[in-house]
Amino acid sequence: MNRIKIELKWAIIFSLVSILWMVLEKMFGLHSKYIDYHMYITNLFAIPAIYIMVLALIEKKSKFYKNDFKYVQGLISGILLSTFISFLSPITQWITFCYITPEYFPNIIKRSVELGYYATTELAKENFNIQSYIIQGIIGSLVMGVATSAISMIFIRTKSSKMIFFKRKTNSNKYQKTNQSL
Numbered sequence: 493m494n495r496i497k498i499e500l501k502w503a504i505i506f507s508l509v510s511i512l513w514m515v516l517e518k519m520f521g522l523h524s525k526y527i528d529y530h531m532y533i534t535n536l537f538a539i540p541a542i543y544i545m546v547l548a549l550i551e552k553k554s555k556f557y558k559n560d561f562k563y564v565q566g567l568i569s570g571i572l573l574s575t576f577i578s579f580l581s582p583i584t585q586w587i588t589f590c591y592i593t594p595e596y597f598p599n600i601i602k603r604s605v606e607l608g609y610y611a612t613t614e615l616a617k618e619n620f621n622i623q624s625y626i627i628q629g630i631i632g633s634l635v636m637g638v639a640t641s642a643i644s645m646i647f648i649r650t651k652s653s654k655m656i657f658f659k660r661k662t663n664s665n666k667y668q669k670t671n672q673s674l
Contacts, residue, residue, distance in 0.1 A: 495556075498552050499548065502547070502548035503579075506577050509540055510584050511588060518592060518593045523593045523599060524595065545637060545641060546648070549648050552566070567641055570637060570644070577637060581629035582630065597622070600616075601616040601620050604620065
């Protein structure tokens with residue numbers, strides 16, 4: 493349990509922040525009066541999402557690995573965090589669309605048909621429903637979380653002051669490790 497405690501904590505924080513983001517979107521009218529801007533503004537959630545992922549990886553590096561954090565260790569931690577976030581995603585979607593903003597789907601369906609994105613209301617309903625959003629949330633959190641972790645770990649990992657090279661011995665097929673300072 494201690495090995496995954498940090499990832500669980502940050503997955504819960506991520507989920508709470510995503511719910512808070514939805515409350516703010518609703519408060520600013522992005523689910524009603526200004527719904528035309530929703531598809532643009534909602535993408536700004538990437539900023540706090542990436543920030544939370546990076547903070548989680550930095551905490552894992554300092555508290556669990558005592559600042560000796562290899563790329564693969566961070567990537568595994570990020571994959572685990574992304575998995576926990578994806579498990580919590582259906583709950584956050586349900587809270588969002590059943591309690592915070594139940595009018596979102598009817599509003600977005602109506603507006604997408606008015607703007608011609610969909611020919612009929614039925615076609616729009618196939619895309620804009622809680623089941624579709626839950627699936628998108630699960631897949632999106634996994635894909636974006638793993639990608640964010642992979643890129644972030646390039647910068648967060650512990651950089652070694654020595655590079656290890658493998659040098660071939662002259663009379664054998666075995667390799668010998670040699671350390672060379674940079």
